[in-house]
Amino acid sequence: MVRLWLIVVVAAVAFTVYAAIDCATMPRQRVRSLSRGVWVLLVIVLPVLGGVLWFLLGRAPAIGPGGGSGYRGPEDDPDFLGGPHGPEQHPTDKDQDDETLRDLEQQFRERERRNRRDDDGRADR
Numbered sequence: 001m002v003r004l005w006l007i008v009v010v011a012a013v014a015f016t017v018y019a020a021i022d023c024a025t026m027p028r029q030r031v032r033s034l035s036r037g038v039w040v041l042l043v044i045v046l047p048v049l050g051g052v053l054w055f056l057l058g059r060a061p062a063i064g065p066g067g068g069s070g071y072r073g074p075e076d077d078p079d080f081l082g083g084p085h086g087p088e089q090h091p092t093d094k095d096q097d098d099e100t101l102r103d104l105e106q107q108f109r110e111r112e113r114r115n116r117r118d119d120d121g122r123a124d125r
Contacts, residue, residue, distance in 0.1 A: 012048050019043045019051030023058065030060040 023031075023039045031039065039058045043050035074080040 015051050016043060016047040019054050023054050026059065030062070032058055032060050034058065 020040055020043045023036065023043055026036065028036065034042070039054055043054050046053075
């Protein structure tokens with residue numbers, strides 16, 4: 001039973017220390033409700049409850065006004081991929097296949113027209 005209490009106390013102290021450090025190093029823009037000093041004091045005076053309150057009420061989400069966090073993975077970064085900036089899209093294989101198919105159909109129609117003209121011209125002779 002003593003071991004269980006020891007584990008609970010160590011976890012509570014670790015959580016309180018983590019919450020206090022997180023609160024003290026949080027940028028001013030992300031601290032809600034109270035000032036940062038009051039939050040640190042609250043986390044230290046009410047060890048577990050203060051930390052829980054900090055994470056639920058005092059800490060603003062990391063999402064900024066732009067709608068996303070500052071970091072994007074390389075697969076989401078057009079600069080990393082070398083793609084165009086803005087709403088333009090890369091041509092996909094399907095787009096290229098459609099364009100090739102349209103070109104081939106156009107060539108086929110032109111050949112059919114030439115063959116009809118040649119056949120009509122020969123039949124008149």
